[in-house]
Amino acid sequence: MSFSDLLKADAALVQARLDAALALRAEVPVVQAMRYAVQGGKRLRAFLVLESARLHGISPEAAVSAAAAVEALHAYSLVHDDLPCMDDDDLRRGLPTVHVTWDEATAVLAGDALQTLAFELLCDPVLGKAERRLALVAGLAQASGAEGMVLGQALDIAAETADAPLTLPEITRLQAGKTGALICFSAEVGAILAGADRAPLRAYATALGLAFQIADDILDVEGDAAAVGKRVGKDAEAGKATFVSLLGLDGAKSRAAALIDEAEAALIPYGARAAALIDAARFVISRQS
Template sequence: MTFEAKRDAHAARIEARLDEAMRDFPDNRITAGMRHALHGGKRLRGFLVLESAALHGVPAEDAVHAAAAIEALHAYSLVHDDLPCMDDDDLRRGQPTVHVKWDEATAVLVGDALQALAFEMVASGGLPAERRLDLSAALAFEAGGRGLIRGQAMDIAAETATEPFTLDEIESLQAGKTGALIEWSCAAGPLMSGADSTTMCHFARCLGLAFQIADDILDATGDEVKAGKRVGKDAAAGKATFVSHLGTDGAKDRARALVAEALHMLAPYGPEADALREAARFVISREF
């Protein structure tokens, strides 16, 4: 099966699980907003969960709950990130953001509901209770004040900083805002199987940073179709990015080096990790 075919198959499995999870939700604007926020996207994080699980002997029917959960939690983070009090974006995944299509209060509640749904799904399924507890605890860590929220707070601070963030500060910011959920996705397989997650976490950190550098390049080069959101905002706000520090060519070189390091970390897994290798290459194939 080609990478594209496997990616589409995983996405379909995740969509089915999300639909199942929301089957008995009331017919109101919050549910409509949740479905709107979940629509589209690359499903990269869910893909990483399913492939990480397969690599550690966890069947897809057991892993899909975690894969759908991370997509719901990621969608929540985007809904809140897009709010006027945060990044103030009106376009996401090529469609109006939730607060634009409805209103800010609806967007806040949609995000809250998606976050709750994520933990409901990660706690469900046929895995032993201890493994589901491990997944839930790890997700809370990565999504909270030491991970995703820390990164978001740093991102807000960067907009009003008297001095542009250093490269090290940007890497720390993105390790939370972008990297935390990617790291959980890659660690999900070991967590579900009771295996050591060190190698997969190293792979994920390289992958997450390369992903964010690719996003910075898209924002700087102005391709809204590829990005699925407004571009050029970082430069307009005077925010420091990988591109502003390294230049476009330097940022591309850094992303390529990170992908090479990520691929190296998968060497012990042999050909069974080929789909993860393709995912790493995909992250930077969006523009170079």
């Protein structure tokens, strides 16, 4: 199966799990908004969960609740990130954002509920022993909280009113939290479920997450809004420091390529079994959205 087909197959499996989790009796706007928010997207984080599981001999069906948890958490972060008090975006995945489609209060509550749904999904007994599920809950909490994604978002907001633009180390730290932490957790899930060493996958995903963000910064300059699915050129308009503004377009592309080389090197212990993860790394810097 090609990487593209595998990505689509995993996305469909995860969407089915999310649909089942959101088949709630209450037909109220917040539930409708939750369902809306989890539609579409590349599902790269879910793919990393399922592929890291396959790498350790765990079937996608046995790991899909963890993949759905990651996507629910990611969807919550996007819903809140788009709010007027945050990045104030009106387009996400080619569609109006949740607060535009409903209202700000519904968007806040939908995000809150998606976050709690993520941890409910990690309690699914299909994921194995209680201690493994507890490790997943702790890992996702750390990746998404005040030392991970939330920290990155807070640093991003603070940078908007800072006296000077961020330096390269500062923006690297910011993005390691805002984007990289959840990607790292996703790639480590298979090792957590198997009780195996997480270090190679952590090294892989650390490089991958940073390359992913650099690719996003490049798309904000070169991308087409219709293909990207959200407004482009916003960072330059706001005068935000990005990898492109600090390294230049060619420098950013070179850095992203070097990071993908690092990610691939981290997978050497797995040999040919890591082929799909290598394909994922190359996809990250070649994507158009």
